[in-house]
Amino acid sequence: MSAQQDRLFSLVADKLGVDPEQLTPTATFDALDLDSLLLIELSVIVEKEFGVQLDETALSPDNTLGDVLARIDAKAKVA
Amino acid sequence: MLLQSPLGLVAAAWYPKQRQTVEEALAAGDIDARTARELGYTSLPVSEDTAPPDMAVEAASRVLELSGAQPADLSMLLHASVHHQGHDAWSAPHYVARRLGAHRAVPVGLLQQCNGGAVGIELAVSRLQGDPAAGPVLVTTADRFLMPSWHRWLSDYGMAAGDAATAVLVHRLAEEAGGPDLLLHALATRSAPELEVMHRGDDELNATPMGHSPMIDVRRTKRAFIRTYGVDFFLKTAADRIRAVVEECLAGAGLAADDRRLRYAVIPRLGSKAMAEAYLPPLTEVTGAEVLDLGRATGHVGAGDLNASLADLARTDLLEPGQYALVLNGGGGFTFTAVAVARP
Incomplete structure (x- = not known):
């Protein structure tokens, strides 16, 4: 598990109230019960903590935390 | 607010015959399955042919018929709405009053968003308690949510909008021949x-x-x-x-x-x-x-x-x-x- 993943999962559990045991890179937002409003909060967290802008309107219930990690990793590589 | 004594209510709603079921909305791509599940609606009424003030007249006419109240005795007509009523720089409440024959009522529009009808009842109570000579007050609401200005499934989170009108007559007890519903x-x-x-x-x-x-x-x-x-x-x-x-x-x-x-x-x-x-x-x-x-x-x-x-x-x-x-x-x-x- 990467440090970025550790940090993201910890934030999702603490700030969005998702059960840590459910957190895997392949878990969909639908499976995690992250609805449209919580995805807005997720995008705020990701922007604040990782400096990555996520357009929450482009996220679907079938997207995963792995998709978010890919965006964070992509920014890290560019940097 | 403090009610000095209970008041009577006679109430009715008007819905268009046309409906869009959630299955139709899913098939049309208006919503996804998850959103449909979270909303929990089975169908929504759709009023393509009748404008909100005319919808309000339908509901109000039913209430006047049920209550036996005379339109000319109404002291106030409060009309609440959220969206476009059919014209600009124009008073939908006055239109409703004119069509009902409520010529002595003071028509007032309530742009109170989605609690407007409820606040209309509160204002009706104030009117009746504040003026012993005031006749019954009619509270109407009416809205329709049509494209291109409002997408009934997608314009907001956490709800989908149906087209409907309501009318509630607020009156003192023993004022109406039929007696109150509530x-x-x-x-x-x-x-x-x-x-x-x-x-x-x-x-x-x-x-x-x-x-x-x-x-x-x-x-x-x-x-x-x-x-x-x-x-x-x-x-x-x-x-x-x-x-x-x-x-x-x-x-x-x-x-x-x-x-x-x-x-x-x-x-x-x-x-x-x-x-x-x-x-x-x-x-x-x-x-x-x-x-x-x-x-x-x-x-x-x-x-x-x-x-x-x-x-x-x-x-x-x-x-x-x-x-x-x-x-x-x-x-x-x-x-x-x-x-x-x-x-x-």
Whole structure:
């Protein structure tokens, strides 16, 4: 598990109230019960903590935390 | 607010025959399966041919017929709405009054967002209690949500909008020949103007109607709100006000939280998930009355959710004589109202 993943999962559990045991890179937002409003909060967290802008309107219930990690990793590589 | 004595209510709603089922909405790509599940609606009424003020006249005419009240005796006509009524720089309430023949009523429009119909009842009570000479007050609501200005499934989070009109006659007892459908025993309202930004977001105030987007997009302003304040700020503020109005309303009606006479606690017509998160926790914290959801086949009917539920309570046998219902509502701004009514 990467440090970025550790940090993201910890934030999702603490700030969005998702059960840590459910957190895997392949878990969909639908499976995690992250609805449209919580995805807005997720995008705020990701922007604040990782400096990555996520357009929450482009996220679907079938997207995963792995998709978010890919965006964070992509920014890290560019940097 | 304090009611000096119970007032009578006669209530009816008008719905168009045309409906869009949730299956049709899914097939048309209006919503995805998850959103449909979270909203929990079965269908929405669609009024393509009848404009809101004409819808209000339909509901009002039914109430006048049921009550036996004479239009010329009405002292005030309060018309609440959320969206476009059919013309600009024009008074829909005056149109409704003219069509009903309520020539002595003072027509007033309530742009109170989704709690407008409920506040209309509060103002009606004020009118009747403040002026002993005032005749009955008619409260109407009417809205339709058509493209291109409003997408009934997508313009907002947590609800889908149905087209409907409601009418509630508020009168002193023994004033109407037919007798009331319901007795209004208590009404409580609390506001939360700190939540005004939910429906404005970061937008500047501009000079042209519909200038922020060609389609009403409450999702956009709510995203801006959540980015700044978070969902919890809304949930905590709403819970505080909801608890307050429910407690005040039950006390005003002389009902204990677990009073056996309190048959139902009726909730607004928002999506099921939104109500489970925002409305049910504070409501069920205060009272154990059976929760009644009357909106799955109507959707959220703009300014008229509470009034439509009064119409359902009035026109069905949900309440037996002597039984009470508490009807709860909320609307952008925000304002929360609870009323306590009983079947005579």
